[in-house]
Amino acid sequence: MTKEKTEKPVLTDEQKKIRRKAIFNRYKAWLYLLPAIVILLIFTVWPIFNTIRMALLKNYDSMKELGGMSFEFGFDNFVSVVHYNKFLTCLGNTMLLTIITVPVSTMLALLVAVALNSIKFLRRAFQTIFFLPYVTNSIAIGMVFMTMFQMIGNINNPVSLGIINSIIEALGGTRVNWVNVGSNYWANITVLAIYIIWNALPFKILVLLGGLQGVNKQYYDAAKVDGASRWRIFWRITVPLLSPMIAYVVITGFIGGFKEYSSIVGIFGDTMGPVGNKGSLNTMVGFIYDNIQENQGRASAAALILFAIILVVTMINLYVSKKKVHY
């Protein structure tokens, strides 16, 4: 050490202080990042890594691993996921719900946002009302939806019809068995879609409304002077100018849709289906949860498959939006 020091020019205390400070400044950023990095490593990076590891090990069991057992490497888990009898149901339900709810909720959110943006009176009140679902627990909302659609008592002679069926009958329609025993699959899906759309609206409205408020009013004045109809203004001006926000809500909507789970638990309970038809409405996330107890390797493999699906869909989304988003 001392030898090295003599070779270097001798530094005064003042210079040393400056040097130390410079070194500190160089690494300061890392010091500040450290807590976040540590937390991310423990709770995000390691679990992802471990999921991949678990998915690639045959008959993996964490308890047995703790007991010192080692496992063989292989793709058995993926094969077992695909061959598992409930897998296709889950995948189908997830796809169906996503494909129905994302476009519908985006369109509705766009209409509501445009409407909200064009009123002055009561705008704040409506904004609050539309935002309420966002701050409410989704399981709680699901249970409210359930009671709205559920009939109580004997199906053929119920004590209570539930508010939706009451309204349908008051309007002269025939009651529908939405969620009770023996209910039709499409009736179940309808209830779920309504619930998911309603639950997804507030966030989308918020984002789109924010985007609308950022649009220069002069574009609308210019369009008015140019004689554009309201319909044309909407399609030729509003939608293109909002396209970055629309792309954002569509992409996050798809991701959220593929991860749909709590809405089904909220309405149908953890049986994931109406009474007597257990698991008929299960989704990919539900599939993963179901398998965690039984077979961790299979659950991990299912999680990776879901990840791959979301990745592919998001890439397609990004590719499309690159062509359609205007800036």
Next chain:
Amino acid sequence: MKVVLQHLTKIFPSRNKKDKGAEVIAVNDFNLEIPDGKLIGLLGPSGCGKSTTLFMISGLQTPSDGKIFFGEDDVTELAPENRGIGLVFQNYALYPHLTVQQNILFPLQNLKGENRLSKEEMLRRADEVAKLVQIDEYMNRKPSELSGGQQQRVAIARALVKMPRVLLLDEPLSNLDARLRLQTREEIRRIQRDTGITTIFVTHDQEEAMSISDYIVVMKLGVIMQTGKPQWVYDDPANLFVAKFLGTPPINVFTGKVENGYLYIGDEKVLDVGGVEDQEVYVGIRPEGFLLDAEGGLSCKVSGIDVMGRDISVVSTNPNAISPIVRSIISSDEIRNIAGDTVRFKLKEHKVFIFNKETELRVHFGGQIAMHEKMVAEMQAEGQAYTTHTGPLPREADDKVKQDTHVEQKKGFLAKVKGLLPKKKSNEKPVGSTEDKPAEEPQENQPSEE
């Protein structure tokens, strides 16, 4: 297309509902007849209601009172798209997601029914107008890929493509740099001449308005101060406001009095104004109205000389001047005649304007009377009503005679900028200590100019 504005008034309701008095009269009883095919500049400081007037003509704002005629048609109640106007916005408002061509085509694609054009005809019209404004090479670019001046021309093309009866331009040059501004204003002039469309444009820049307008309309606080050919308005201002607003360098204003047919600034007898009653006056003297003369009536203390080549500008002070400096422009040959601290000036009669101190209205004297009458007669012969404001001038609550519009504006701006800067350490001068008072920009309160 002749445009007639009758008693046009716009009142913005008070934002605070309890305080009814806070409503803003942006445009007050505006009467104007714009002859067919002319280029009219609406000119005034910010907040004078010129943009509001323009937007009322466009139909984007509804007048509180009054009527608007295009030719013989009353268009007051018509929606903007049915008026046959082209409007160019201050920031152009080009649709950022459409190409230049699509932007220009947009108004044509909106035409309905029998007015609908075939696709080829639309493209032909777009091409034609793009050639007119010389942007035909950039048809496939997006607005963000164009320079400010090019964007400006696209905006004009979009306004012209549906062949409007009236073209309206809102501060069309304010977003351009100085050189481009000169070039573009000539361009606007050329396009207007080529198309012969009646054009109204709004600006706060008097030089811009004077250089290209057939007529200018000087406004203050929603009221027309004076209309006329630019040179006339410059040579024959109707009141102190107009005199101060037009001209760079600005007019020099002194307090003075008229006594026994002579004009006095302080104790100095500066000009023979025979026929004018005795009264307290403001005296406005254009910088070019001074003649260096050892026998001259007005004496000023020299504080500096700016050499400008052909001319020199003598910067001096006078205790009776309202502005801190008196600026006179004289031929550079005279520079050797300036010796010592004090200069004496003789005044050119037609460059000296006197205004009654109470009303701030112009008092003509001597040869100015004949000149004024000749201008009014000429103007009427051209079918343009000569308008000046005759009643008491509109004033802000604290609208005392400002020292010098330009200096004042600059000061206000500096104070604002200073206010925005972070406070310096205590050993430096406290912020704004050089300012005698905080920035006051009373004109900015009005909603008409965002």
